[in-house]
Amino acid sequence: MLFLIDQNNNTKPSINLALEEYLLRQLDINHDYFLLYVNEPCIVIGRHQNIFEEVNYPLLRMRGIPVFRRISGGGTVYHDPGNINFSFITRYQKFKFNNYRLFNTPILQALQSLGLPAELNGRNDILINQKKISGNAQFTTHDRMVSHGTLLFSSQLDNIGTLLHASTAGYKSRAIKSVRAPVANISEMLDRSLDLEKFKKTIVQHVFSNQPDMPEYRLSPSDWRNVHSLAEKKYQSWEWNFGESPDFTFQNILKTPAGKIILELEIKKGHLAQIRISGNLSDHLPADISRMLLGVRYHPENILAVLKDLELNSDQENFIDKLFWGNQD
Numbered sequence: 001m002l003f004l005i006d007q008n009n010n011t012k013p014s015i016n017l018a019l020e021e022y023l024l025r026q027l028d029i030n031h032d033y034f035l036l037y038v039n040e041p042c043i044v045i046g047r048h049q050n051i052f053e054e055v056n057y058p059l060l061r062m063r064g065i066p067v068f069r070r071i072s073g074g075g076t077v078y079h080d081p082g083n084i085n086f087s088f089i090t091r092y093q094k095f096k097f098n099n100y101r102l103f104n105t106p107i108l109q110a111l112q113s114l115g116l117p118a119e120l121n122g123r124n125d126i127l128i129n130q131k132k133i134s135g136n137a138q139f140t141t142h143d144r145m146v147s148h149g150t151l152l153f154s155s156q157l158d159n160i161g162t163l164l165h166a167s168t169a170g171y172k173s174r175a176i177k178s179v180r181a182p183v184a185n186i187s188e189m190l191d192r193s194l195d196l197e198k199f200k201k202t203i204v205q206h207v208f209s210n211q212p213d214m215p216e217y218r219l220s221p222s223d224w225r226n227v228h229s230l231a232e233k234k235y236q237s238w239e240w241n242f243g244e245s246p247d248f249t250f251q252n253i254l255k256t257p258a259g260k261i262i263l264e265l266e267i268k269k270g271h272l273a274q275i276r277i278s279g280n281l282s283d284h285l286p287a288d289i290s291r292m293l294l295g296v297r298y299h300p301e302n303i304l305a306v307l308k309d310l311e312l313n314s315d316q317e318n319f320i321d322k323l324f325w326g327n328q329d
Helices: 013-026 058-062 100-114 158-163 195-209 223-236 289-293 300-306 314-325
Strands: 001-007 032-038 041-047 067-071 077-079 081-089 118-121 127-128 131-134 137-143 146-154 171-173 216-218 249-255 261-269 271-278
Touching: 013 032, 013 041, 013 067, 013 081, 013 146, 013 223, 032 195, 058 158, 058 314, 077 081, 077 158, 077 261, 100 118, 100 127, 100 137, 100 146, 100 195, 137 261, 249 300, 249 314, 261 314, 271 289, 289 300
Parallel strands: 001 032, 001 216, 041 067
Antiparallel strands: 032 081, 041 077, 081 146, 118 127, 127 131, 131 146, 137 146, 171 249, 249 261, 261 271
8 A cells, every 4th residue: 555644744854854764764664655745945965976076065055055965876956845856665676676667657647647748768857848857766775665756846947057066177086976957847838827736736646546545644753753863863964964975086276376276185084084285375374284174074164163273364264265165156
């Protein structure tokens, strides 16, 4: 039997990501479950991706948009109240893994019932008129699996172009890279007026079309406490969201009146493992900055915290941002 998860209308990304993992690992796997939710603005990256290669992190910081890592692979996506997220949680069986058509058929049927020529391409994306409106990924653990995806209904598409764009080409790693594709909103392709809630109901109706009823699964207070604990300990943590990035290197060259300054970094487990700086820093920062920052988290707040005793002025802080994260334009 398939159950619809009552997720209490949560829009906190860390809660919804934790909920999905908790459901996957804890529920009775003799049943299947369907989860539908919407998040506040955020970026969600794949399990094996490097945040700094995927997004314009300086711009995210400026706008106060958080980044979260999910348990499945695949590419980076932008979430906001116009983006719907769906998850099928089920028992793992070999024929289900990488069988995205199996899970996406009711989604395709829902879109087609609205007069949209939706199709699944070879990259497991849903397209309408050659525009991507959905990306999908899967994760398995022991005898369980989740197949989940997004649906761009009325999302702020401009943010996808600006936020999901690394601010510099100086990063190198073996991390999985996202493949960009032209995107579109479902709402803009409809020949009728339809709000988000009615669209969500259409999706649910097609997912449950083979069942005479639509049973809901409600989590207990104890379940919710565990979900919130997982959200706090994992999905709100630097260790998971940043520290789990694959090891990478970064190189940047800044031109100054005193000549070029070349920075070369090696980052392992999210920490500065090697720092090499060549050029004249005397006009900007102390020469021993490399020694001070070795072993520090590669994150703006952490680097500035270590240097706080230097009583840096705003120009020096901006210089650090440009040196350690590249062009912020």
